[in-house]
Amino acid sequence: MKLKNVPSEFQKALPILEKIKTAGFEAYFVGGSVRDALLGRPIHDVDIATSSYPQEIKAIFDRTVDIGIEHGTILVLENAGEYEVTTFRTEDIYVDYRRPASVSFVRSLEEDLKRRDFTVNAFALDEDAQVIDLFDGLADLDHRLLRAVGKPQERFSEDALRIMRGLRFVASLDFTIEEQTFTAMKTHAPLLAKISVERSFIEFDKLLTSPFWKKGLRALIDSEAYAYLPNLQDQIAGLEQTLTAVADDFVFSSSEQAWAALLMNLKSTPVKSFLKKWKTSVQFQKTVTSLIDLYDHRSLEGPNRQTIYRYGKNLAILVEDLRQAQGLPVAYDLIEQLDESLAIHDKSEIVIRGGDLMAAFAIKPGPALGKVLAEVERAIVEGELSNDKAAILEFASQRLQ
Template sequence: MRLKHLPSEFQEALPILKKIKAAGFEAYFVGGSVRDALLNRPIHDVDIASSSYPQEIKQIFPRTIDVGIEHGTVLVLDGEREYEVTTFRTEDTYVDYRRPSQVSFVRSLEEDLKRRDFTINALALDEEGNLIDKFAGLADLEQQVLRAVGIASERFNEDALRVMRGFRFQASLGFKLEENTRLAMTSCAPLLEKISVERVFIEFDKLLAGPFWRRALLSLIESGAYHYLPGLKDRGQALEQLLEETKSDTQFKTSEQAWASLILALDLTSARPFLKAWKTSNDFQKKVEDLVSIYRIRQQGPLEKKDCYRFSWDLLELAEQIRQEAGLEVNFDLLEQTYQSLAIHDKQEIVVNGRLLIEEFNIQPGPDLGRMLKELELAIVEDRIPNEKDAIMKFIKELDHE
């Protein structure tokens, strides 16, 4: 098969391929970018595989960076663009079900492609648009099948993260799992416990963000792989509940919204311990926790001004969308009206500060002043007093005499 028109991303990278070939080596576009080009999907990173060894690449190009030279990868700088060029390689036995104990550079494209995870990712494209398909990846693309390269159990035993990658590709592409591949993913799922949580999080996060996340999550549930994910052991029923309680066309707007929906389905009292087990950032934890809090406050009725003041508008909107996707009553207009009617959206907007109160009322800095400022802040938010100096001074004076 030959592509008549190379996508612009490949055309921009053609000089790299041609320069490598002019030096006497083979060079091809490989992996996900080729797959996405064939599916008319957006292309993100253009990866290049070559028969040239890292030191040979460094001799061909004047500007390079050693980003993973021990594994054969050199970053080639071409004007404003960067391209990873990786030497054809084979891999020895894997240690800890993730990393090969040794990488051997080879001159054979087929040897390089056979070590890849799925047939649809084991495709290569030359500079003229000719497709190199050694493992029937094109047929699997046409039939929308996700199939492991070679012996499926070997691929997942080599790198157990491929189990999660399989579910993630299902979420992004909507493909069905080929039977031997599905069985191998199921049998190798316990090995996920040996993979770093951070890497598993990336794949699970992409799964939830995918357009076909429901299909992928169902496959994950059926495989039992969730037992080996942080905080999800024996929680298959709750995961099924996430599917049941969201509309069939639900697409999460952000990662935080997806994880908040997951936590609500799990009915966790606190989101933090669960998210810490996934080794997420403090900022991510805070946003997810806030979404869960907004949702639970909202269950009691419309949000009051003090509720809207606590949270940013984007989180308020995302939480209301979770209700919408669960088929619950929503009122975005009322929510926006309440938020926009706030006299202040941040305590920095209050026309007086602690220093002025100390000077005017001879109040000592400390907990009492802090409580006084908090009461002032809430009084303004609830429209009990206007955000004006005279009204604030009168309010503080009355507080000081209580």
């Protein structure tokens, strides 16, 4: 079939294909970008596959970067754009259930496409917008079916991360996994324990923040893949609860909100230690912890100046979103009003520092000074004290007497 509406991203990259073909080689757009174009979804990365070898690509284009030349990938800098161009290749045995021991460059498009994970990711698109479909991917696309290319058992034993990628595609594309493919996923799920945590996090995070995350999470549970992910081994009840805790059409606004919601449904476990196992950043851990703390506080009382000052309007709104998705009362307008009423949003905005008080009242650093500074901050937040130097000195003098 021919792609009727060619995305501008492909049109802009078309001269790359034409230049390679003029040099006597084959070249195609391949992979997920072709799938997304067929589905009418936004295009992110344009990948090009070619029969020309890396050194031949470097001879065709003036500006290139060897970003993965050992695997056949060259970054071509052309027409104010950057394009990854990869040589058709076959792969040797996978030594760690993730990466092949070696790759061999070939001149055959079919040999290159047959090593890909799912049929809907194994399309090629030529310069005339003709879709090349060697594995009935178009039929699977019509049926919104996720099917492994070739033998599913081989695809997942080669690269176990494909299991998580498949579950993520279910969540992002609203696809159903073909029966034999799903059986192979479930059989090979234990291999996920051998995959780097960072890689699994990326896929699970994308799953949770996708429009159809409930469908993806359902597939994660049913495949039993969760049992081989950090800290989820005995969390089946919490995962099931996550599916029913919020409205069916609710979509998480951020990764931090998604993980906070997940953790609130799991068995009691220290948030930071849980997220450390997933190799997340300290800032990510801090934000998720704050969201959970604020949610718990919000369950006890409504928003007030101190909570908006401490946690910030953005986190407060994320918490309200979770409450709304659970059918609980919300206070968006109050949060906006409280935020606007704050004279400061961070203590660095206070016009006086500890050194100013030490100089004005001849006091030394210590608990007394710290207590006064805390009282100044609280009073400004509550609107009891102006963020004015003279007013703050008068306020402090009364408390230092």
